[in-house]
Amino acid sequence: MKIAVCVKAVPDAAAGRRIDPATNRIDRSVELAISDFDTYAVEEALKLKEAAGGDGEVVVISMGPEKAMDALRKALAMGADRAVLVTDSALEGADLLGTARALAGAIEQESADLVLFGQQSADGGGACLWSAVAERLRQPVISQVSELTNEGGSVTGKRQTEFGYDTIRAPLPAVIAVSDSINTPRYPSLKGIMGAKKKPQDTLSAADVGGAAAAGTTVTALSPPPARGEARKIEDDGSAADQIVEFLAEKRLV
Ligand SMILES: Cc1cc2nc3c(=O)[nH]c(=O)nc-3n(C[C@H](O)[C@H](O)[C@H](O)COP(=O)(O)OP(=O)(O)OC[C@H]3O[C@@H](n4cnc5c(N)ncnc54)[C@H](O)[C@@H]3O)c2cc1C
Secondary structure, three states: OEEEEEOOEEEOHHHOOOEEOOOOEEOOOOOEEEOHHHHHHHHHHHHHHHHOOOOOEEEEEEEOOOOHHHHHHHHHHHOOOEEEEEOOHHHOOOOHHHHHHHHHHHHHHHOOOEEEEOOOOOOOOOOOHHHHHHHHHOOOEEEEEEEEEEOOOEEEEEEEEOOEEEEEEEEOOEEEEEOOOOOOOOOOOHHHHHHHOOOOEEEEOOHHHOOOOOOOOOOOOOOOOOOOOOOOOOOOOOOHHHHHHHHHHHOOOO
């Protein structure tokens, strides 16, 4: 089975995340790292390949600046076979539709049996790109999957919801967004890290993926969330519970 895993390179948490006041978008000029949520999707793909006795291929696909390839190497070090990065100045600042078009174009070229996503990116956090990509591919999608079973021609996902679980079966090819409770991503071994550099790492332009473009939306303004109302910080010196009850009573909440 050929599995494509979409991973996003996001500003490294250690570098801090800030909004670029010139564009009103996240500043991505800092060092990039693979979005943590996407390591669960890479792990699940590797587990499916291992369960098939090592048959098949795991390809990681991303859209981002050229330096995003450095972040993709973590997925290669974990065990993915190949990386494909869609990178082009025409795609700079791509919004949801632009990103979905570019990724769907790259995935179509791979003819993958299964496409895996993380549940959300660690920077944008929209938790919706997988549905836009599935729509463009005209493939079924199951999101928030905490357990995935491959039956050959179909997959079954146990989907976490607010009130319990849905169990959904979809014919292949299908798009699955995994939740961060599905597995424990492995750490790359030293051998994996050394080997990652030699694995195929291809780049595609916007033209290569069907002329995807950044699309026409602009962030015209940003408004900070409203300031918090009155807040009191309570340090627990043994009387925290009493202080909380007193505070709630003052507010007539108990
Ligand atoms: C005007 C405008 C400009 C924007 N400019 C940028 C920009 O310059 N850079 C930018 O990153 N975003 C930009 N965005 C946001 C852009 O829409 C989102 O990054 C993109 O749609 C993905 O959404 P998300 O980050 O919320 O991902 P989510 O929907 O939260 O991601 C879900 C999953 O999709 C996959 N995924 C997400 N992004 C990628 C990716 N790029 N490559 C591969 N897999 C991915 C991952 O598996 C992830 O776990 C812009 C938005 C607007 C409106």
